[in-house]
Amino acid sequence: MSSQLLIQTIANAIMASSMYALIAIGLTLAFGVMQMANLAHGHFFMVSAYAVYALYALSGWPFWWAVVAAVAVGAILGVIVERTIFRPLQGDVVSGFIATMGLMFVFEVLVGEIWGWGLSRPIPSPYMGAVRFLGAAVSFQRVLLMPFALVSISGLLLFMKHFRLGRALRAVALDPEAASLQGININRMTALALGISGAYAGLAGGLMSPIYAVTPSLGGHLILPALIVVVVGGMGSIGGATLAAVIFGFIMTFVTTLVDGVTAVMVSVTVMAIVLVIKPQGLMGRVIA
Amino acid sequence: MRRTRFGKLSTWILFAITFAFVLPSIAISASKKLTVDEAVILSHLPDQQIGKTYPQGEEINVGFLAALSGPDAGWGLPGVTGNSIWIEAVNKTGGLLVGGKRYPLKMHQFDDEANASKALQGARQLVLQHDVKFISAIGGDPANATAPFLTKHKVIYASLVPTDMQPARPYVVAGGDVTPQCNMFNPLMAKMVLPSEKELGRPLRYAITTQDDIMSRQVGAWEVGAAVSQGFDIVYEKFFSTDTTDFAPIVSALLATNPDVISLCEAWPEYQTLMWEQLYLQGFKGVVAQNYADWETNLTKIPPEYPAARSAIDSFPLMDDPWWGANSWQASFTRIWNKQYGPGAPDDVHRRMTGIDWDHVVWFIPWCIGAQVAGKDTPGEWPSNDAILAALRKMSSFPTILGPGHMSGKEMFGIQNMIEQPVPMNMFDLKANDKRIIAHMNFEPWFEAIKPVVLKEVKKRGQHWTQRK
Numbered sequence: 169m170s171s172q173l174l175i176q177t178i179a180n181a182i183m184a185s186s187m188y189a190l191i192a193i194g195l196t197l198a199f200g201v202m203q204m205a206n207l208a209h210g211h212f213f214m215v216s217a218y219a220v221y222a223l224y225a226l227s228g229w230p231f232w233w234a235v236v237a238a239v240a241v242g243a244i245l246g247v248i249v250e251r252t253i254f255r256p257l258q259g260d261v262v263s264g265f266i267a268t269m270g271l272m273f274v275f276e277v278l279v280g281e282i283w284g285w286g287l288s289r290p291i292p293s294p295y296m297g298a299v300r301f302l303g304a305a306v307s308f309q310r311v312l313l314m315p316f317a318l319v320s321i322s323g324l325l326l327f328m329k330h331f332r333l334g335r336a337l338r339a340v341a342l343d344p345e346a347a348s349l350q351g352i353n354i355n356r357m358t359a360l361a362l363g364i365s366g367a368y369a370g371l372a373g374g375l376m377s378p379i380y381a382v383t384p385s386l387g388g389h390l391i392l393p394a395l396i397v398v399v400v401g402g403m404g405s406i407g408g409a410t411l412a413a414v415i416f417g418f419i420m421t422f423v424t425t426l427v428d429g430v431t432a433v434m435v436s437v438t439v440m441a442i443v444l445v446i447k448p449q450g451l452m453g454r455v456i457a
Numbered sequence: 458m459r460r461t462r463f464g465k466l467s468t469w470i471l472f473a474i475t476f477a478f479v480l481p482s483i484a485i486s487a488s489k490k491l492t493v494d495e496a497v498i499l500s501h502l503p504d505q506q507i508g509k510t511y512p513q514g515e516e517i518n519v520g521f522l523a524a525l526s527g528p529d530a531g532w533g534l535p536g537v538t539g540n541s542i543w544i545e546a547v548n549k550t551g552g553l554l555v556g557g558k559r560y561p562l563k564m565h566q567f568d569d570e571a572n573a574s575k576a577l578q579g580a581r582q583l584v585l586q587h588d589v590k591f592i593s594a595i596g597g598d599p600a601n602a603t604a605p606f607l608t609k610h611k612v613i614y615a616s617l618v619p620t621d622m623q624p625a626r627p628y629v630v631a632g633g634d635v636t637p638q639c640n641m642f643n644p645l646m647a648k649m650v651l652p653s654e655k656e657l658g659r660p661l662r663y664a665i666t667t668q669d670d671i672m673s674r675q676v677g678a679w680e681v682g683a684a685v686s687q688g689f690d691i692v693y694e695k696f697f698s699t700d701t702t703d704f705a706p707i708v709s710a711l712l713a714t715n716p717d718v719i720s721l722c723e724a725w726p727e728y729q730t731l732m733w734e735q736l737y738l739q740g741f742k743g744v745v746a747q748n749y750a751d752w753e754t755n756l757t758k759i760p761p762e763y764p765a766a767r768s769a770i771d772s773f774p775l776m777d778d779p780w781w782g783a784n785s786w787q788a789s790f791t792r793i794w795n796k797q798y799g800p801g802a803p804d805d806v807h808r809r810m811t812g813i814d815w816d817h818v819v820w821f822i823p824w825c826i827g828a829q830v831a832g833k834d835t836p837g838e839w840p841s842n843d844a845i846l847a848a849l850r851k852m853s854s855f856p857t858i859l860g861p862g863h864m865s866g867k868e869m870f871g872i873q874n875m876i877e878q879p880v881p882m883n884m885f886d887l888k889a890n891d892k893r894i895i896a897h898m899n900f901e902p903w904f905e906a907i908k909p910v911v912l913k914e915v916k917k918r919g920q921h922w923t924q925r926k
Contacts, residue, residue: 173713180705285526288727292757298738307738381727424706429697
């Protein structure tokens with residue numbers, strides 16, 4: 169591998185890690201609090217991307233206002249899904265899994281019927297051009313993801329540690345029964361968790377809408393890498409998800425560059441399996457006695 | 458007084474009935490009237506006899522079995538419009554005139570999502586429930602899955618992928634969108650704009666990548682064969698997963714091989730947009746070639762100066778390209794399309810016409826031509842597909858969307874089921890901000906000259922029809 173290719177690949181990997189982190193952070197929060205996987209998380213991303221398409225590409229809104237709207241869309245979707253699916257199925261992991269799987273198809277069909285199937289929706293890049301550093305070139309749009317990923321992850325960690333609501337969320341994630349005995353309203357906390365999770369999906373979808381091919385099936389492509397990152401990082405661990413996002417960002421990018429994309433997927437899944445065999449709770453997950 | 462009031466009421470009731478029923482009927486009749494542009498596109502039929510009355514035959518059902526959703530839908534869904542335009546024009550004359558009867562045409566759609574098992578389900582539904590005689594499709598995995606069933610029922614399956622054809626599939630036809638011929642011309646076109654090997658002091662370098670599916674592997678093999686025949690060194694030849702969302706590492710890997718030409722081959726419409734973006738961002742300075750370029754979408758990501766500087770080559774011409782002429786068949790088709798599907802039209806598809814909108818009707822029209830010719834031997838009856846194919850094979854030339862065509866394919870695919878027609882090659886034009894035809898290529902004589910080299914490369918990759926089951 170030449171030095172030029174190495175530098176470019178490292179730059180690509182850092183961007184990919186930021187993308188995975190932004191997508192997975194909300195999912196791991198929801199997982200931690202509700203102890204259930206929201207398989208429709210990728211479709212929150214997709215719906216938010218379509219929100220940017222509708223507002224920015226079609227209606228001429230400024231890009232950043234469209235992203236704010238996408239965040240709001242994601243948050244609202246999260247709250248609605250919590251109220252209508254997760255709350256009635258509280259504790260029933262399998263039913264929650266199946267219900268959110270069904271929700272994936274509902275979102276896909278709804279979006280397809282409204283905006284059409286087939287060709288992807290063109291979302292103009294608000295910032296055409298690349299940042300060049302040491303010979304590596306990365307699009308402005310992707311470079312933006314890194315500070316957003318850093319700020320949003322740090323902000324979430326800060327919130328969980330230093331704010332009353334954040335500490336309440338952690339309490340519910342650790343032990344819902346004990347949290348309830350302390351007077352914490354479990355339903356309100358799960359709604360908050362899904363709202364924040366949806367907002368993060370909305371932020372990721374909004375920021376990345378000019379980077380991906382926006383089609384109704386976009387969510388399906390993203391949920392697998394998101395789940396891998398969450399599971400390997402340790403379900404419910406924000407730090408673990410961040411670490412796993414970096415690991416898989418680098419694995420996917422380097423293997424794709426050196427071999428091919430098909431092998432990269434195989435390697436990622438193999439690494440996931442190895443990590444889980446050695447540490448079943450994930451890299452930074454806690455052991456449940 | 459009462460009589461007068463009753464009379465007034467009757468008048469108003471009569472007026473209301475007229476307004477509610479008669480006027481719309483007039484409007485409907487007006488819209489059923491054949492337009493000049495529709496008459497032009499029907500001119501490809503040898504014996505339609507517009508305006509003359511013939512006995513009515515039964516409805517002839519045709520199918521559209523392709524991806525109408527999902528990532529592959531870019532090759533399928535738009536084709537519904539082209540087929541619909543043809544059917545509407547034919548039906549406005551009373552139906553396709555075959556063997557002295559007019560047979561109205563009706564199309565039934567099934568979304569196979571480019572999935573083999575869904576395609577088979579769709580084929581069964583279309584044939585067993587709707588008795589379709591002809592199916593427009595994309596091909597690839599779905600072609601493999603449906604071939605035995607459709608062969609048994611003698612239903613023609615018009616694939617976009619000529620490599621789907623083989624002797625064991627007598628009813629699989631292709632060639633409508635001149636693939637892989639147009640892909641094979643990519644290296645030749647690229648050579649015309651690149652410095653020569655002599656000037657560079659080294660062989661020219663060719664890199665090719667596309668998604669990993671049956672069609673792309675087959676077409677890619679033919680394109681690589683053509684590139685080798687033109688003296689290119691193949692420096693990169695890899696396929697990416699259809700789940701790929703991040704093309705930055707793929708393009709980085711491509712650029713690391715220092716190619717003079719990068720071919721995106723059969724890359725799906727959304728993939729080629731994202732790859733163009735990465736090529737621009739990572740600063741590729743060579744030639745870019747592909748099967749199909751979607752400039753309306755691509756130019757939302759890259760400035761037009763970039764593809765112009767890359768001599769961007771592809772092969773799906775625009776039907777409103779000035780090359781064809783303002784009074785051409787293609788211009789008429791475009792006007793009909795814009796009137797029905799363009800901005801503000803009744804069925805506005807919120808995009809402009811693409812190459813795929815006419816890609817499927819390219820074979821549908823010759824099938825109708827074949828039916829008319831074969832029908833002369835079976836007056837009063839709709840001819841079999843065997844007779845239709847035989848009639849087409851006997852014709853030295855028949856009109857197609859891309860020019861005069863004839864049946865071919867025995868040497869490349871083992872069966873004479875391919876329409877051989879002139880291959881239009883485009884390059885991006887900065888003044889037009891779009892692709893423009895720069896040449897119409899005659900494939901067969903050129904292929905004859907390079908055949909040994911090409912077939913060797915195709916067989917090395919296991920993609921010759923003799924090697925595929």
